Amino acid sequence: MARNGMVIELDRCQGCRACMEACKVENNTPQGNFWMYVFRLEEGEYPDTKVRFLPRPCMHCDNPPCVTVCPVQARFKNENGAVVVDWDKCIGCHYCVVACPYGVNYFNWKDPEKAYYLDWKDKDLVAATGGAIPPYQNPDLMGRYGPQQRRVAGGGHLKGVVEKCSFCVQRVEQNLPPACVEVCPVQALHFGDLDDPNSDVSKTLSRKRSFRLKEELNTQPKVFYVGQSPPGARAREIEAVKAKQ
Amino acid sequence: MKLVAIDPNLRGAGPFADEWLPIKPGTDLALALALCNAIIAQGTLDRQYLVNHTNAPFLVQEDGAFLRADGKEQVWDEASGAAKAFSTPGIKPALEGRVNAQGRNVRPAFQVFKEHVAQYTPEWADPICGIPAEQIRRVARDLGQNAMIGSTILLDGVELPYRPVSMMFYHMSQQELGFQASRAMFMVFMLLGASEAVGGLQVDTSWAVHSGFNAMENATIKNPPYDFTLSNSKFFPINSVNPGMIAKVILDPQKYEVNKLPEMAIVHMANVLTSFTDQPVMEEAWKKIPFVAVIDPWLSRTADLVADVVLPAATMEKYEGPIGAGDGYEDATAFRVPIMEPLFQSRGEMDIYLDLTEKAGRLFGSGGFLDRLNTALSLKDPNRLELSAKPAVRDIFDRWAKSQGLSEGIRFFETKGVWNKGPVSPRKKYGYGQDPPFSGIRARLYGEGLLRLQKEMQAKGAAQTYWQDYTPLPTWRPPTMWSSPPKYDLTLTSYKKIEFKQSRASQVALLAELAPEQRVAINPATARAKGIRDGDMVLVESHNAVTGQTRQVKAKAALTEAIRPDVVGMPHHYGEVARHPLTRGQGPTPNTLFFTGEGYVTNTADNTFHVRVRIEKA
Numbered sequence: 001m002a003r004n005g006m007v008i009e010l011d012r013c014q015g016c017r018a019c020m021e022a023c024k025v026e027n028n029t030p031q032g033n034f035w036m037y038v039f040r041l042e043e044g045e046y047p048d049t050k051v052r053f054l055p056r057p058c059m060h061c062d063n064p065p066c067v068t069v070c071p072v073q074a075r076f077k078n079e080n081g082a083v084v085v086d087w088d089k090c091i092g093c094h095y096c097v098v099a100c101p102y103g104v105n106y107f108n109w110k111d112p113e114k115a116y117y118l119d120w121k122d123k124d125l126v127a128a129t130g131g132a133i134p135p136y137q138n139p140d141l142m143g144r145y146g147p148q149q150r151r152v153a154g155g156g157h158l159k160g161v162v163e164k165c166s167f168c169v170q171r172v173e174q175n176l177p178p179a180c181v182e183v184c185p186v187q188a189l190h191f192g193d194l195d196d197p198n199s200d201v202s203k204t205l206s207r208k209r210s211f212r213l214k215e216e217l218n219t220q221p222k223v224f225y226v227g228q229s230p231p232g233a234r235a236r237e238i239e240a241v242k243a244k245q
Numbered sequence: 246m247k248l249v250a251i252d253p254n255l256r257g258a259g260p261f262a263d264e265w266l267p268i269k270p271g272t273d274l275a276l277a278l279a280l281c282n283a284i285i286a287q288g289t290l291d292r293q294y295l296v297n298h299t300n301a302p303f304l305v306q307e308d309g310a311f312l313r314a315d316g317k318e319q320v321w322d323e324a325s326g327a328a329k330a331f332s333t334p335g336i337k338p339a340l341e342g343r344v345n346a347q348g349r350n351v352r353p354a355f356q357v358f359k360e361h362v363a364q365y366t367p368e369w370a371d372p373i374c375g376i377p378a379e380q381i382r383r384v385a386r387d388l389g390q391n392a393m394i395g396s397t398i399l400l401d402g403v404e405l406p407y408r409p410v411s412m413m414f415y416h417m418s419q420q421e422l423g424f425q426a427s428r429a430m431f432m433v434f435m436l437l438g439a440s441e442a443v444g445g446l447q448v449d450t451s452w453a454v455h456s457g458f459n460a461m462e463n464a465t466i467k468n469p470p471y472d473f474t475l476s477n478s479k480f481f482p483i484n485s486v487n488p489g490m491i492a493k494v495i496l497d498p499q500k501y502e503v504n505k506l507p508e509m510a511i512v513h514m515a516n517v518l519t520s521f522t523d524q525p526v527m528e529e530a531w532k533k534i535p536f537v538a539v540i541d542p543w544l545s546r547t548a549d550l551v552a553d554v555v556l557p558a559a560t561m562e563k564y565e566g567p568i569g570a571g572d573g574y575e576d577a578t579a580f581r582v583p584i585m586e587p588l589f590q591s592r593g594e595m596d597i598y599l600d601l602t603e604k605a606g607r608l609f610g611s612g613g614f615l616d617r618l619n620t621a622l623s624l625k626d627p628n629r630l631e632l633s634a635k636p637a638v639r640d641i642f643d644r645w646a647k648s649q650g651l652s653e654g655i656r657f658f659e660t661k662g663v664w665n666k667g668p669v670s671p672r673k674k675y676g677y678g679q680d681p682p683f684s685g686i687r688a689r690l691y692g693e694g695l696l697r698l699q700k701e702m703q704a705k706g707a708a709q710t711y712w713q714d715y716t717p718l719p720t721w722r723p724p725t726m727w728s729s730p731p732k733y734d735l736t737l738t739s740y741k742k743i744e745f746k747q748s749r750a751s752q753v754a755l756l757a758e759l760a761p762e763q764r765v766a767i768n769p770a771t772a773r774a775k776g777i778r779d780g781d782m783v784l785v786e787s788h789n790a791v792t793g794q795t796r797q798v799k800a801k802a803a804l805t806e807a808i809r810p811d812v813v814g815m816p817h818h819y820g821e822v823a824r825h826p827l828t829r830g831q832g833p834t835p836n837t838l839f840f841t842g843e844g845y846v847t848n849t850a851d852n853t854f855h856v857r858v859r860i861e862k863a
Contacts (some may be wrong), residue, residue, distance in 0.1 A: 051259025117754040
């Protein structure tokens with residue numbers, strides 16, 4: 001049992017969004033769903049312009065409002081402290097979407113067959129791919145995880161279900177870091193047990209001053225930022241990535 | 246480390262830049278000259294380096310040529326008060342002053358340079374570059390102080406000059422005055438002695454005399470007819486072989502005194518019709534090439550519009566390499582090994598070329614493809630390819646790996662991944678680490694060969710537009726685009742988005758999801774003045790100051806305070822790069838708006854990625 005968290009070194013992040021891409025590839029998320037998102041922010045006016053980047057996974061709060069409001073206990077904190085969604089149980093009521101102050105939840109408006117780049121029921125495609133398994137049915141993500149044996153990885157991607165970052169439960173179970181951490185070309189993302197003083201995350205936190213997003217709400221996020229001060233209230237998002245309509 | 250970003254568009258350097266010099270496009274030469282001026286004025290010169298490792302002490306005659314005796318360049322020896330061959334032991338060459346030698350008035354090249362840049366003060370550059378003079382002086386001071394001239398550092402037992410100031414200006418050369426701008430920026434670091442010193446500017450990750458060092462100096466101009474690349478021509482005697490300029494030649498061979506045009510072309514993993522200036526000229530010209538084969542994993546725009554044959558290439562499913570994977574400090578080699586059998590009808594390019602050359606009767610025997618592979622891959626006995634048997638691709642690279650000293654052969658890469666060869670010795674890495682230093686060559690502060698070429702170009706009747714930038718010292722002139730009428734009040738530049746590679750990635754679904762369409766970056770003040778809001782569709786119209794041609798595209802506006810108000814930016818991806826459902830509606834490439842040809846190429850025929858434009862709400 002661990003209390004896994006993430007430490008993000010903002011002074012290393014180059015805003016390349018490779019973590020967003022790695023997350024999509026690992027978790028087979030539908031178009032427009034970004035369990036990991038990198039804000040590109042701008043402050044000030046020309047020529048005194050400041051540009052900064054802010055990766056935003058799920059905060060995996062120790063005091064998660066989304067878990068409190070979930071009426072069907074689909075949302076829960078797992079044995080490693082990750083806040084996860086049981087997509088078998090989710091009824092898509094949106095309470096978690098409203099309760100979360102970080103905007104990390106994505107509601108699936110479409111059937112998975114229509115939410116990916118190819119029409120996976122198209123006969124030509126089926127013939128050309130030799131009946132390959134569609135990304136939303138990735139067997140690695142369809143299974144049951146943890147002591148509770150619940151379906152909490154990125155499988156199914158069912159219509160009417162809310163989904164979000166799981167800290168890559170399927171990888172953590174194999175002692176691998178989440179995909180975003182693995183792929184970061186400048187090692188800006190760190191992952192590990194916040195309760196272990198020898199973990200990478202604890203050591204980084206002991207060396208550097210950190211902040212968390214919206215700490216005043218007492219959500220107790222397990223995602224910490226170091227290397228920069230928090231973005232100002234007048235920061236504007238540039239180059240936003242939105243779902244293609 | 247202090248980082249200064251010199252760019253009209255702050256982009257991804259933003260969070261890391263301690264200082265932003267939002268330079269006007271096309272004026273890097275003026276900035277570099279002003280930095281040289283300020284560095285000379287503040288006196289932070291590495292005279293040891295200039296005297297011993299550059300041609301700065303060489304005596305220049307009034308006609309611009311070096312003073313020579315018995316074929317040796319002469320320097321002024323302050324010890325004996327006489328001109329001596331530069332290589333004479335024990336002399337004390339002067340960098341400054343005017344003397345009379347061999348009955349001629351001569352000056353050391355550094356003196357000529359110093360007098361030349363005296364006019365280029367930071368105050369002079371201020372309105373040209375749009376950067377306050379004080380900011381230019383501050384950067385010059387920072388460079389001068391941080392260069393730590395005279396300091397040394399001990400690396401692996403080797404004492405080397407330590408000059409921890411550097412600059413990255415790779416693509417700065419792709420502007421009309423880019424050739425001389427690059428030279429002038431290099432000169433900034435020559436003055437500081439930071440060229441190829443520890444912490445300084447390095448041309449490559451390890452030291453070698455660059456193949457162009459002598460080739461450029463000794464470039465020759467032939468008599469016409471010229472070949473279609475215009476190599477060794479009176480137009481571009483130093484030639485970057487730019488497909489955009491070749492397209493101009495294809496469309497008007499007589500103008501360029503070319504009598505033979507290409508009858509066929511093989512396009513290998515490139516999308517020439519979208520990635521070069523200028524797109525309409527490229528498309529018109531390439532349609533005139535009688536036979537085009539394209540090797541590409543995508544049905545690129547090039548393949549779609551002009552290919553007679555498309556040979557689908559594998560991507561991850563092939564042997565490809567070797568690929569240098571060193572970081573400059575550790576040396577490493579990587580090699581791509583296939584993760585699966587090639588998909589569909591695709592094949593690795595090596596398989597394709599083996600088959601092509603076999604069919605063409607050029608695979609076997611002396612001078613055949615296999616013979617060429619033996620040379621190109623430096624295959625050594627007993628691992629050289631037999632010239633009479635067609636090998637498997639894996640076998641070719643197995644022989645390569647064994648020739649490199651890996652007894653396991655290609656299996657090393659199949660099982661171990663990257664071949665890490667350990668730290669690069671300072672003896673290999675630094676010009677100063679050589680014996681003699683810099684392998685005995687002298688960097689050219691003064692480009693005598695450029696002046697020679699200029700005179701030859703003039704003698705052969707080349708127009709001023711071709712020879713005007715062949716000057717021995719970098720010399721400022723206003724870029725041609727500035728002659729466009731005032732209503733073209735903005736300059737367009739293009740740039741790379743970190744999400745994509747060149748014009749070959751925006752059709753990739755997962756990448757395009759991150760950056761789905763073309764956006765024109767506009768400063769909010771400019772947008773307000775023109776009644777444009779974020780997300781509005783805008784018309785961008787470019788103007789060619791030489792021909793009067795205009796070009797138009799439409800794309801959505803993206804407002805940002807991180808760009809100059811007199812500049813608009815468009816990433817160089819998009820433009821329906823491939824026939825692919827996902828590229829529909831992604832918007833245009835800026836290469837439609839840029840021009841090629843006179844006024845819009847460098848003096849080495851290279852692309853110019855800037856043009857004057859106007860914008861309005863569409």
